[in-house]
Amino acid sequence: MARIELNNIEKFFGSVQVLKNVSLTIEDGEFVVMLGQSGCGKTTMLRAIAGLETVSSGTITIDGREVQDLKAADRDIAFVFQSFSLYPHMTVEENIAFPLRAVRSSKADRVAEVKEVAKFLGIERLLPRRPSALSGGDMQRVAIGRALVRRPQALLMDEPIGALDAKLREQMRAEIKRLHIARNSTSVYVTHDQVEAMSLADRIVVMHDGVLQQVGAPNEVYLHPANLFVAQFVGSPVMNIADVAVEGSGTDALLRVGRSEGFRVPTATVSHLNGSPAKLGIRPEAVLLSREPGEGFETETTNVEPLGSHDIVDVRVGDETLRARCDSGFARGDGEKVWVTLDPARAHFFDAQTGQSLRRTA
Ligand SMILES: Nc1ncnc2c1ncn2[C@@H]1O[C@H](COP(=O)(O)OP(=O)(O)OP(=O)(O)O)[C@@H](O)[C@H]1O
Ligand SMILES: [Mg+2]
Known part of the structure; x- marks a missing residue:
């Protein structure tokens, strides 16, 4: 177990800066997921923690001890790589036992350790096999077993299940969570899949272009x-983002989305905006459609995506298209007349220049 602290980490490859002033504390026993697009610096950050990569400046401490100048072998951190990285000429048993070769313990103890880890991961029957005779899921189970066998202080995983099919990923996700809880290890997990991040993490770290967002x-x-x-990286389908102008005062304000005639919302929803240019963010589940004429904004559906459990319906609002999450079968096709309202409690506003959230202070 370990508490990991990153302080003002910078990393350059030549003249290209890949990590920009990264500071983060990962608590002992915590499951932290680094989430971000390809190339944003996730792997570099994980490798820096493990000691597989040097940092250009900043400090990394593990339980208060500075480790940024220590070799990987002296940090007691295990790493599960993005690609399957088993030794093909060794059996599963030998692969898992490999990190123990330097540990001064008897052969019998080592065999017992490997058995225990294999049992925990449900792969005992695979111990005599070679990696070429394993499925993708089993290969990653073995890779995780190899990482766990030394009982490291922290376990770092770099997209460990990214190469597996959707069903197996779901199953492995549950296994990794169970494993984390059972071992109570500090875990840092990298992915670009927001569903994986949401389902596994105690805390999510969203990264973009080397900067923690x-x-x-x-x-x-x-x-x-x-x-x-x-806002646009987390959630599926993505949050609707639209240009918006706010008008009026009194109890109601008018929210003109995409130069439309607008939505009436309580003034309290927008009173913190102070008239500065803003963008509206509203998730599809907070865009409410009705077939009945009412308070809402009259428009037509422009596209329907039936997804089984629900439908995603596009509607035109001024010169913007908003996506709404509806019960399946709500809309039968394009060009149907509907009335749109927005749930003001779930409306987000962002500064049009900086993109920073403009949150209500009260
Ligand atoms: N050894 C290296 N030398 C030069 N540039 C590198 C090196 N390793 C990574 N980079 C660059 O640093 C940036 C971040 O790479 P990194 O592998 O950390 O991204 P990532 O978030 O893990 O991406 P992915 O999701 O594709 O794995 C990329 O632009 C990459 O090209
Ligand atoms: Mg990577």
Whole structure:
């Protein structure tokens, strides 16, 4: 177990800066997921923690001890790589036992350790096999077993299940979570899959272009995205983002989305905006459609995506298209007349220039 602290980490490859002033504390026993697009610096950050990569500046401490100048072998951190990285000429048993070769313990103890880890991962029957005779899921189970066998202080995983099919990924996700809880290890997990991040993390770290955008519990990141990047990266389908102008005062204000005639919302929803140019962010589940004429904005459906459990319906609002999450079968096709309202409690506003969230202070 370990508490890992990153302080002002910078990393350059030549003249290209890949990590920009990264500071983060990972608590002992915590499961932290680094989430971001390809190339944003996730692997580099993980490798820096493990000691597989040097940092250009900044410090890394593990339980208060500075480790940034220590070799990987002296940090007691295990790493599961993005690609399957088993030794093909060794059996599963030998692969898992490999990190123990330097440990001064008896052969019998080593065999017992490997058996225990294999049992825990449900792969005992695979011990005599070679990696070429394993499925993708089993290969990653073996890779995880090899990482766990030394009982490391922290376990770092770099997209460990990214190469597996959807069903197996779901199953492995549950296994990794169970494993984390059982071992109570500090875990840092990298992925570009927001569903994986939401389902596994105690806290999600959203990264973009080498910069930490937001650190928070999955719900916090989903419900209160700190900026436009996070808003559009977390959640599927993505949050609707639209240009908006606010008019009026009194109890109601008018929210003109995409130069439309607008939506009436309580003034309290928008009173913190102070007239500065803003963008509206609204998730598809907060765009409410009705077939009955009412308070809402009259428009037509422009596209329907039936997804089984629900439909995603596009509607035109001024010169913007908003996507709404509806019960399946709600709309039968394009060009149907509907009335749109927005749930003001779930409306987000962002500074049009900086993209930072404009949150209500009260
Ligand atoms: N050894 C290296 N030398 C030069 N540039 C590198 C090196 N390793 C990574 N980079 C660059 O640093 C940036 C971040 O790479 P990194 O592998 O950390 O991204 P990532 O977030 O893990 O991406 P992915 O999701 O594709 O794995 C990329 O632009 C990459 O090209
Ligand atoms: Mg990577």
